[in-house]
Amino acid sequence: MHKMKAHSKIDSELKKFISQRSEIWQKYDEAIGQKAELDKFRRFDNPHSTVALSPMSNSKTPPDEVAVVVWKLKEEANKIKDKEQLIQSYQRKIEETKNQFMSIVAVGILIVGILLYYIFN
Numbered sequence: 516m517h518k519m520k521a522h523s524k525i526d527s528e529l530k531k532f533i534s535q536r537s538e539i540w541q542k543y544d545e546a547i548g549q550k551a552e553l554d555k556f557r558r559f560d561n562p563h564s565t566v567a568l569s570p571m572s573n574s575k576t577p578p579d580e581v582a583v584v585v586w587k588l589k590e591e592a593n594k595i596k597d598k599e600q601l602i603q604s605y606q607r608k609i610e611e612t613k614n615q616f617m618s619i620v621a622v623g624i625l626i627v628g629i630l631l632y633y634i635f636n
Contacts, residue, residue, distance in 0.1 A: 571584060
């Protein structure tokens with residue numbers, strides 16, 4: 516009976532040991548995956564390729580910086596919208612001018628045609 520308890524205890528300890536080692540290897544695999552993911556961002560880590568940006572807010576805290584950036588993006592979006600409307604206005608004027616030009620050319624051709632008719636008749 517004493518041998519069975521010892522054998523059972525060894526099995527229990529062995530299972531515990533294997534479980535712990537399995538968990539360690541699983542965490543190791545996760546860490547390797549995370550390292551590979553981080554390595555994708557190494558190009559942003561080069562201090563020579565980035566420019567130090569000046570803070571956009573007086574407090575220099577991340578929430579305030581984000582708020583200022585969002586506000587600036589909104590301003591830029593509004594400027595873009597205004598420019599798009601201006602471009603559309605110019606496009607309408609160009610189309611109107613083209614139509615007027617075609618009308619003038621058509622009337623001019625008609626007048627030249629009438630003059631040539633009277634000249635040769």
